[in-house]
């Protein structure tokens with residue numbers, strides 16, 4: 001994992017632990033030993049530390065965190081990091097770190113404990129531990145503010161976003177920049193090491209003072225940040241810990257501040273939040289590994305694309321391709337529809353420019369990549385077509401018939417359907433192995449999830465191509481099976497149905513939404529439907545009722561359908577579950593919905609009651625877990641982790657709760673099962689435990705725990 005070579009008085013230590021040079025068990029110790037060797041070797045004047053391959057180091061091996069079961073273990077882990085880095089930092093010969101690719105987390109902490117840092121301009125450095133519910137635990141909160149000041153350190157540790165080397169250089173984290181390749185970097189690092197070898201005193205980060213000019217301003221920055229966190233809806237424990245640890249760097253000497261960091265790190269590492277986020281880190285990467293699609297499966301190069309349908313989804317998908325630099329044809333039936341679609345796209349891009357998220361040049365470049373058309377001309381030259389026409393099976397079948405005739409034999413034919421049968425589309429095209437579902441979430445250019453739906457005949461190459469393309473489009477692709485609603489909407493249907501039934505029992509729209517946003521969802525079920533459109537949900541329920549084999553035990557409240565009959569489709573019609581003042585998106589409670597709910601309760605003989613908040617959360621989360629288990633059992637999702645990734649990226653389930661399946665485990669499957677039995681008695685026969693859930697709960701297991 002570590003190579004040690006000496007040439008001309010400079011020892012070069014290379015970390016070689018593919019794929020990302022993570023600091024796994026023994027790696028840091030091996031670096032420490034190599035440094036000690038360089039110190040002992042009289043011929044060595046200075047040391048260079050560099051990463052092999054594409055990157056310096058992506059941090060401590062996250063797998064180690066999953067093995068920490070107690071706070072004591074976590075504390076000991078952090079102590080071991082601190083000791084190794086202290087030994088490196090106090091070495092008596094200059095150590096230069098050469099950074100290419102990424103220096104993240106423990107990688108940056110290692111770099112900061114060395115004496116000088118040189119980086120390729122293309123490199124990035126960061127403390128992304130917060131994304132895992134953690135703070136840096138190897139001295140990062142103590143060394144970073146000593147190099148770049150408190151406000152910058154707070155940003156890096158609380159936002160978790162890596163910064164480009166140029167910004168790190170300007171901030172004082174990196175001493176020197178080099179353009180070019182890793183070889184140029186190494187040459188620069190060796191030259192710097194040689195220069196430092198003869199330059200007298202070694203600069204050690206631990207010996208620098210934090211905010212020597214203005215301690216008060218530094219403390220005020222910490223207090224401001226803490227106050228800001230208090231205003232965020234659900235700040236992570238780790239965000240507060242990061243502020244406290246950085247404040248300790250200001251108020252305490254280095255070793256005492258480090259001790260405080262270790263305590264805070266240990267608290268975070270054993271928190272449920274961190275376990276949930278670490279779970280998602282691996283679940284997301286695991287989702288890229290698809291059963292039946294081995295590593296090395298050939299992938300097709302996607303150079304040109306076409307989208308059929310310039311509506312809301314089609315337009316958003318076209319933007320997604322253009323943002324990734326892929327030229328795209330955007331087809332609709334007539335000029336008017338196309339012009340509307342193109343105008344919406346421009347308006348969306350204009351809004352991004354106005355918010356400073358995009359430059360005017362980038363806007364024009366992106367628009368230039370989208371070519372509107374009313375014909376199939378040019379479709380014979382594209383590598384993928386994404387069909388995004390109205391959600392109607394007959395229309396989609398006829399579109400796939402056309403696509404089968406006019407596209408190249410190796411063109412991927414993807415449908416953006418959210419519920420319909422991919423196999424029917426495959427049959428219509430006559431090219432089953434090329435046909436696949438690419439279910440984007442609205443707004444397609446924003447939401448990160450891409451549900452990739454594998455039909456009966458979808459070929460491994462088409463799946464592998466879709467996965468690779470998802471990454472290029474900036475999406476997280478998860479492969480699912482071809483069932484009604486696939487995984488995301490199938491689970492959503494249960495969640496919404498339970499929400500409607502709760503209304504009939506006496507809960508209110510506003511209370512249910514408040515409970516779910518309090519839980520961490522970005523929006524409650526009713527607010528969400530008002531955005532998506534109640535008409536869309538009604539159509540899906542209609543499909544479900546008419547599709548064979550589905551929905552036989554599907555009691556549902558009539559309440560949503562009644563609103564649709566009244567023309568209340570949500571925000572777009574000024575009223576849905578809530579009402580909206582003209583031009584406003586602020587939901588206002590509408591007593592009419594309560595009246596409607598009371599009427600329906602009376603008709604069904606339900607005695608209305610005050611539904612406690614805990615019951616709202618328990619009912620909705622249990623509905624998700626039970627349906628998730630059913631999806632898993634029926635094989636439409638390959639793993640529980642895929643479901644968690646889908647729900648977090650598709651519907652904004654709070655990541656720090658790990659997704660609906662992980663959350664069920666934290667509640668305990670025995671409790672979840674007991675709830676289902678109770679609801680069956682009390683609420684209705686439609687509550688039935690999935691055999692898988694029953695089996696796991698009875699065995700004292702969870703979806704993830706054995």
Ligand code: COA
Pocket residue numbers: 019020022058059060061062063102104105106128129132285286
């Ligand atoms: N520890 C363990 N494994 C890691 C890792 C880490 N710190 N960072 C990345 N990996 C693994 C991934 O699990 C993946 O493994 P797999 O191929 O078996 O699935 C592999 O390295 C490649 O990572 P991936 O994320 O798929 O590649 P990428 O090129 O898209 O992104 C990084 C690379 C480094 C930007 C990204 O992996 C990342 O952000 N890593 C985490 C960094 C971090 O949080 N460090 C702080 C820990 S102290």
